[in-house]
Amino acid sequence: MNDRIELARNAAGRMTPVVVNGKPQTPYLGVGKYQPTGSKAAPPIRSNRDYPRNGDKRVADLETALRHCGLRGGMVISSHHHLRDGDRVALLALEAAAKVGVKDLLWFPSASFPSQKGAIELMDKGVIHHIEGSMNGPLGDYCTQGKMRGMGVLRSHGGRWQAIQDGDVHIDIAVIAAPTADAFGNADGSHGKSACGSLGFALADSTYADRVIVVTDNLVPFPCIPWQIQGNNVDCVVEADSIGDPAKIVSGTTQITRSPDRLRIAEFVARFLRQSGIMRNGFSFQAGAGGIALAFVDYLRRMMKEDGVKARFVRGGSTRYLVELLQDGLTDYILDGQTFDLDGVKSIASDPRHIASSPFTSYNYHGKGNFASMVDAVVLGATEVDVNFNANVVTHSDGRLLHGIGGWQNCLDAGCTILALPSFRDRIPVIVDEVTTLTGPGELIDVVATERGIAVNPRRQDLLDAVKGSDLPIRPIQDIKAEVERICGGKPARPKRSTRPVAVVKWVDGTVLDTVWQVA
């Protein structure tokens, strides 16, 4: 990689590369400032005369499927993370590509996981040129140590859909792991030994990729009912012994945090929603599967019961705790982006009020609206937040890649965005002067809830008014920061970092929000 990459300062004041992996970039312009033009990308026209009339698209194995789909060097191969750390299909596909003998692939996963560290060897061998998708663990270290040939591109779930739609990324071959499928390619995630719930992350790929391969370990006779992936978009179907390790696909049960400090944060957030009046009949909220978020749902459920309040819908990451809300009649619907535990999987398979959604319906910038802005409140995590409420979710404060963006950026569009965070971790303060990697602009982040108090963004005078006179510990964010710095023995030193970009963070609209720099 060329060490002299041209940089420009974007609207957030961050230095970002002007060109990424040979493509000119638009620097971040501000929230809602970027106006896309032109037409959406589209796959080539296909004809049913080229597909078997009996609907049987099975081929022997992944290598045959990739050859059949015309795999060549330099192509873009996509995969999806609905099987999470249990996924076997993405690596199998990339290894099959290696056997075909191609080089310089761009791997475009919806997210990568530590169990896919085998991709490092494929990068070392030149099979994979670089990864555009979230990286953490060993892959994250590989990228931040500057060992990847291309630049990493981190996108939100909605941003991935946007990139596919506006042609920023053109997928040559999509490989979709399917817990259940028929020979025509109809596929679904709610049944089968590797059931994982929604396959929403693969929907864009199934409609926009040149070629689509479905891999399943549970082939059923046509029709696969229900089908979330339509076989009409699918080129080949491959049967595999196992698409993943069920123990890592879903957790048996998701666990509420037992830490008293984190429980306290969760309770603060629930009380904030109640006392600000956001928790009212017909409201909606989103919370993920982290320990604090789960505990928040549990507290809120009790408050909803006490106050006789019912939600119109809740958004997941579904877990047992959201399913309980549905079963207790405390919400009309679950709109589910991904399914985290067995209770969630069982519910989505059996309860028509538990709906599989996708990044298109929920998050996409190029949609005619999306659900994210219609959610009343969302509870999220972050690694750092600054005094202007800008937040970092992708890197440690030392600059190493830690998390994917997931739906995090997209969720910031909710009516009230709450970051629920311990005020320090291992002596490292969470509230800082300036975040290491800007992932979310402060103007979209309304509340920071810590165990030492709740800071409300001064831009949200309406929220400040709503909780005025309540018994909640509302404090200026600078106050909490100063207290934590006292406890931790002063401000932390700023880690030194190089001037060499190794990855970029895209904003939801495809512009470049920030840069991840090489770490020694």
Added chain:
Amino acid sequence: MAESTTTAGEAGHWGKEVRSDAHVAVEPRDRGGLEIELESRVAIYYGDAIRTQVAQVLDALAVKHARVSIHDEGALPFVLAARVEAAAKRAALTRASAVATLEKAALAQPSAKNRLRRSRLYLPGSEPKYFINAALHLPDAIILDLEDSVHPAEKDAARILVRNALRAVDFGTCERMVRINQLPLGLEDLNEIIPEAPDLVLVPKTENPGQVAKVDATIAELKTRHGITRPIWLMPILESALGIESALAIATASPNVAALTIGLEDYTADLGVAKTPEGHESLYARSRLVNAAKASGVQAIDSVFGDVADMQGLRHWGENARAMGFEGMGCIHPGQIPAVHEAFAPSQGEIDKALRIVAAFEEAQQKGLGVVSLGSKMIDPPVVERARKLVERARKMGKA
């Protein structure tokens, strides 16, 4: 390399599961100054700060030549200082204290003898990660424990850590209690902690007034020597049949005794009976303790409820204890605090009735009536007195 003259001293903990602690090894040297070797998960943020602090602490300890290896797991400054000092002492390099290198946290008002003591949250004296956020959960008191939760081999290190915490950790409005060890070890604990002015000392396994008098005299002497003017109250813990039988003498052994409490694990062991959730086996002991406490004008405080998961059982235990005359109990997890406060609070009905009684009494006083009546009922003086106490207590809890 310089020859080491004595064996190295080590203190603290490290490892993947350890949080907010550090392991420090100090190896004495004859010459060559200080060599500090640091491995820390927060090195890039606080590496320089840690080196500076360790050098300061060693200077205060008058350690001139040593090799110091630190495995830091995000220890806060008061913990790091304690681990360095304990390791240096174990290496027999110093008898000095480095407590003065730590900045003093703001102290709450001195504690009143009869202050509200519904809950006291136990913090094991060798587990610093629990110290820092303990006060956020708003117990009436935190209790830094040097006794049963600390391994015998860790007593010296825990004593230093607790001393540093008393100085540097902001425990907010909580009363700062320390449970010392049984005498005579407990006297060494006092030497270390009294200069940092804890609000109350729990004296375990008290069986006779002489033990209380000994602790009281030692504290008085240390207070004078170190210029401590804040009161330091005593709460003897009765944990044996003999202790219970001596309850009255113990409660009156010093005017600094503010409360009596009971240790049920040891007490039931002494009786040779099982400890049950209903607590019938300790009914006599607890009643005797309450009676002795009230007879001496001090508070009666109950033991702990050991099953953190059983909130219903905790509530039941607490309500029962309050009905017996106890005014508070211990908590072994922050999650128990709200339930304990609820259990020891008078109900709104009781508060309302007591307010009516007090109002009726005041009205009768104004009118110069000798007899107080509420509706058709005559109110006796002890009923008025009880109502006054209840209202006063409810006010302290912010309930009336």
